[in-house]
Amino acid sequence: MRAIIFDLDGVLVSTDHFHDDAWRALARRLKISFDETACRRLRGVSQMAALELVLEQSPRRYTAAEKEALAAEKNTAYRAHIAGMTPxxxxxxxxxxxxxxxxxxxxxAVGSSSKNARFILEQTALTSYFDAIVDGNEITRSKPDPEVFLKAAAKLDVSPAEALVVEDAAAGIRAARSGGFQSAALGPDAAEEGLASHQIQNLADLLALV
Incomplete structure (x- = not known):
């Protein structure tokens, strides 16, 4: 094993609650039902894919331009939360x-579907630990497509077989598997489908794997 590729949210930092608060605020304004089950469905997917899941509960249809505006509204609320993050x-x-x-x-490396990944890494003083960062601004297909991890491996100049992906979401584990990577499932959501190569309880467990 020559490399480790980390998802960001839920693995290196905890920002899921910020995402949840921003989605709840949007759903409330649109009068769309949004509960904890809905929150879990959004974990590990891109913002636009998450928006589509939220809008499934809406009785009306939205144009592409309206969806872009809704995604921007949610992202503004989310960035207001993460702007206060520190080391x-x-x-x-x-x-x-x-x-x-x-x-x-x-x-x-960091392989994240979030377009805010670099901002969060800077806010928390984590950037210097990583040899490569691939975020949502650099991909066209979100997890469970392996694009983000394949691009991270390419930046590191390693093959998928030489890299371990660390994920907290089932979609991320599926992405790692389809891309030919070994994977470490952090927490129950990532492990629930039984597809991960390893299961870990915390990041320190990685030291026993590599």
Whole structure:
């Protein structure tokens, strides 16, 4: 194993609650039902794909231009939340694990569907740990398509067989599997389909795998 590719939200940082709050606010304004089950369906998919899932509950149809405006509205609310993130929002154990992996000579990358990934990494002072970053601005197909992980591997100049993907969402594990990567499922959502190569309870468990 030469490289590890990390999803961002739910793996390196916890911003799911910010996403949930922003989607809830949008759904409330549109008078669309949105509960915890709906929240879980949105994990690990792109913003536009998530919007389509939210709008499934709407009695009306939206044009492409209206959808773009709704996505922008949600993103504005989300960025207002993450603008307040600081290095303190990253667990000490996460930084310790990243440093240990770097010392072992492993290449590290972030592969995230979020278009805000670089902003979050900068806000939390994580950017310097990674040799490559691929985010939602660089892909055309969201997870479970493996595009984001394949591009990250290409930037690291490693093959999928030489890289481990760390994910907290089932869609991400499916993406890793279809791309030919080994995967580590962090938490129950990622492990529920039984497709991951490994299951871990926290990032420090990676040190026993590589």
């Amino acid at each position: 303190a929002d990253v667990a000490d154990s996460t930084r310790t694990t990243l440093r240990s992996l770097k010392r072992r000579g492993l290449l590290l």
